[in-house]
Amino acid sequence: MSPVEAPLLSVEGLSKRFLARNGRVVHAVSDVSFSVRKGTTVGLVGESGSGKTTAGRTVLRLIEPSGGKAVFDGVDLFSLSEREMKAYRKRLQIIFQDPFSSLNPRMRIDAILGEALDAARFPRGSARKDRVAELLSIVGLSPDHARRFPHEFSGGQRQRIGIARALAVEPDFIVADEPVSALDVSVQAQVLNLMGDLQKRFNLSMLFIAHDLSVVEYLCDDVVVMYLGRVMERGPSRKVYAASRHPYTRALLATAPIPDPTRRRERVPLQGDIPSPLDPPSGCVFRTRCPMAIPACADIVPPVAHLGGDHHVACIRHAELA
Template sequence: MSVETVLNDKDTEAPLLRIEGLTKRFTGRGGRTVHAVEDVSFAIRRGTTIGLVGESGSGKTTAGRAILRLIEPTAGKAVFDGVDLFALPERELRAYRQRLQIIFQDPFSSLNPRMRIDAIIGEALDARGFPRGAKRRERVAELLTLVGLSPDHARRFPHEFSGGQRQRIGIARALAVEPDFVVADEPVSALDVSVQAQVLNLLSDLQKRLGLTLLFISHDLSVVEYLCDEVVVMYLGRVMERGPARQVYAEPRHPYTKALLATAPVPDPTVRRVHVPLAGDIPSPLDPPSGCVFRTRCPHAIEDCAKAVPPAETVGENHAVACIRHSELAAA
């Protein structure tokens, strides 16, 4: 049974976006293949936020950009509102562009430093055929107000703002086309901790008010726990565990998920987490380990872990894990 089937068999309506077998490989030096994303499958229900988490090099950003076809996938499907985006020619894909948006990690480099804020947001409005003049100025003012900025900021340049303010501008630009689905690619990782909370609160509020469907990419499980309804844990291009956030955080089943949670900060000093060693660095995607790609760092790996890629198995309601020893380890 596939991950997508396991996690959505109780849904009463088709998900807004269904990813099936997403694979992205690059050609590296000397013609070697970089296995960036391998056979990733999941689905996102309308009006929910799903977190895609893992260490740097896990493939989560590549997966997000491949879904939007900002980079071309090698294989798989991305069925958005009943249409496979990967099968569309470029001309037909353009019709879906305004329904699919992205918020980038670096709020400064994603904004043209030579353009004023009204022109930056205006570019997105051009894509909708929004008329120029007073109506456009009113719309820009509405969008800036929506993200907690002043309409007077429209005539300023990006360098006149703080990092948190620039990220709010990036969010306003993404929302200008009234999208249905937004990829938020590490949107708070470049911000100070105090500012992170403000931007996260904004995203949570906007998701509820506008009914957005979000794919939130992050390496920080504490951030994902706060914002997301479901969690997908990735390691070296593959999905290790997936399920409702409350279940994954309360009862993590994959050794990698447990290791990530053990290193995440906890604001409550009375809470004690069991330390799970996570030695070494993530392997190179040029030469991923055979079988379970996490086995070279897993304290519970056995010889069988090297023989085949473990299938996703159901461990609870809408909760799946790809580990051949998960039942044994849970009972220990």
């Protein structure tokens, strides 16, 4: 990317707070920043409860933000009214995690895709029928499948339909919310290959949400590692995987499978479960599970420090991890 080229999406200081039933405030996402260049894929990674899905949906305004900015193609989406936001819905789409619950079981596939085409004011008649057939072909399904119901498809096929629905309006940016986590391992690679091919074919920009770093390594140009609503590390995938500087990133990498039996990864102990966002630890939110925590970690919220290039880390001991 040239110095004068702005990212397609730039998220700065994104925050989202929820009010719990007991009146306490849940900080689901706190001060999250990242950018997505045109035609690239950014992986948003972390354990369940880290705030990944909330961050992705808030960027799209499916959940209203509590603070921050999301500048898409020069316009802050968070500053738009609901009516103004509708003009951007065609350019911003989402692929949901669960291919079973995200498709209406009472509608045939042509009607499901037709709803998306209605939103884009696509003409009805033979042109729409041809477009539905084209979308199914693009994702590797037969045009004859248009008259079937979702229950007649496998999980992988349903997710292909979900991808076709997202592509129907010819978007510029897609949030893929753990699109393969609900699928059998045998079909995950097929769907990932499809998404990679479509990203290149249509020059799409994507925010790919996952808990599996091996999936992100395969598909993404850049990676953002989140824990309990905060960014722990972010940077180009090759740099983060080759020289990660945060203990949490290293712990996630240690559990990721490696297809090469001759390679070994450092084993970093990661014990216990992620704390409740209702009662997060003081200071660094990762300190209660960090093998390198020191007393100062309880008092300091580590800033996201610049390490050089596009590599950033939030750890007061990052220099010792070089």
